[in-house]
Amino acid sequence: MLDIKNLHAYYGKSHVLHGVHFAVAQGEIVALLGRNGSGRSTTAKAIMGLVDAEGDIFWKGQPIRGKKPFEIAHLGLGYVPENRDIFPKLTVHQNLMLGQKGRGKASRWSFDDMYDMFPRLRERQDTEAGVMSGGEQQMLTLCRTLMGDPELIIIDEPTEGLAPKIVEQVADFLKKLKEKGISVLLIEQKLTIALKISDRALVMGHGSIVFDDTPDALKANPYVRKEWLEV
Numbered sequence: 001m002l003d004i005k006n007l008h009a010y011y012g013k014s015h016v017l018h019g020v021h022f023a024v025a026q027g028e029i030v031a032l033l034g035r036n037g038s039g040r041s042t043t044a045k046a047i048m049g050l051v052d053a054e055g056d057i058f059w060k061g062q063p064i065r066g067k068k069p070f071e072i073a074h075l076g077l078g079y080v081p082e083n084r085d086i087f088p089k090l091t092v093h094q095n096l097m098l099g100q101k102g103r104g105k106a107s108r109w110s111f112d113d114m115y116d117m118f119p120r121l122r123e124r125q126d127t128e129a130g131v132m133s134g135g136e137q138q139m140l141t142l143c144r145t146l147m148g149d150p151e152l153i154i155i156d157e158p159t160e161g162l163a164p165k166i167v168e169q170v171a172d173f174l175k176k177l178k179e180k181g182i183s184v185l186l187i188e189q190k191l192t193i194a195l196k197i198s199d200r201a202l203v204m205g206h207g208s209i210v211f212d213d214t215p216d217a218l219k220a221n222p223y224v225r226k227e228w229l230e231v
Helices: 040-047 069-074 092-098 111-117 119-123 134-146 164-179 191-197 215-219 222-229
Strands: 002-011 014-024 029-033 052-059 077-080 152-156 183-187 200-205 208-213
Touching (some): 092 111, 119 134, 164 183, 164 191, 191 215, 208 222
Parallel strands (some): 029 183, 029 200
Antiparallel strands (some): 200 208
16 A cells, blocks of 8 residues: 655755665554664654655555645545644544544544543543543544544554553554554554564664564564664
8 A cells, every 4th residue: 555665855954764665555564663763753754745755655556755744644644643743722522523534435433433442532532632641642642543534544652651551552452453454554662562463564774674574573583673673
């Protein structure tokens, strides 16, 4: 579904991505791993049209590089940024309503689906999002993006700073997406979680992909883990 070839990205004169290439198939969970500063978040932003980029980004065979972020979102790509970006003065339910994109077809997801997935959101549906805990806000951001009915969802560090119980809920959330045939590009630092739920593992180093194989192959490769992952 998503095919990236020779992707370069820049922040001003700073050259951050150097010929990134990989693909994500339908219903596949791909973990994008690497140390801080390796280019993982920049890759997500480049796909969504949020940074200056060169190279090829294809969505279902059609080029999307150069499109505006809202145009890319309406094509069926969802994005959950690392900073969550909830609307703090709106309630949980209002935040979910804003996630609906209305692309002219019935969504696979309803409000009840979101509340069943994260029962805590049902309890807090009339609460202003800004007063909720970090874990609750992460649940809300994931569900708000899902309400747009994406066919692929890019999620940047969804378990950062969360309690172990919430981390497991997020992992279950990602598994449910796979069951629905939704592709996931998961940017994550928690190696155990990422390798547990992913079909394929990518490792970034210095702005390029240095490893692309199965989670089992990564577990069996101490060199890659030590050189590019272990701090």
